Amino acid sequence: MNKLSVIAGKSSEDIARKLSKKIKANFVKSQIRVFEDGESKITLSGEISKRKSIVVQSIYPPVDTNLIQALSLISKAKEISSEVIAVIPYMGYARQDREFLPGEIVTMKVL
Template sequence: MSELSVISGKSSENLAKELSKKIKANFVKSEIRVFADGESKITLIGKLSKKKSIVVQSIYPPVDTNLVQALSLITKAKENSSEVTAVIPYMGYARQDREFLPGEIVTMNVLGKLFKSAGA
């Protein structure tokens, strides 16, 4: 097995496949089941590397759904791999990178903390 795994989120499956071929890494597909209430259940199909994993998931609309799925994939990857890198081709909330008006939340700061906590 390769020392590197590329894990695809549903929003970037083709990109993840191409990346895994290009860098000769093990491709790990995610299977996502969405329940009636909108919750996602994610199952990884394939074996993760114990050394390094790359999670590929865009965070475009539906932004919150794709964000939670990305964080879930990163968390699972970190449980198995010693090093995890997140590749986010499109980052929702990127325009909320500073407080433009008093009282606005800098959502990118929040997301940075979430990604770090998840293991990326």
């Protein structure tokens, strides 16, 4: 088993594939099924390293969908790998890093 895996989110599959080739890591592909109510189910195909995994997923529109998928991928990686690195080429909500008007939620603090 390889000591390193790259887990590809649907929004960044090409980047993840190139990264896995460059660093000679296992490539783990995600398959996503979307149900009628909008919920999604993710299935991973490929061997996830017990040592270290890199999850690659951009969080761009649809931001909320890609965010929940990223969190799900990271959660699964943490179940298996002792070390997990998240690579997020585009981070949605990055501009919501402080309260501009009274009462606004600082979403980046939540994330």
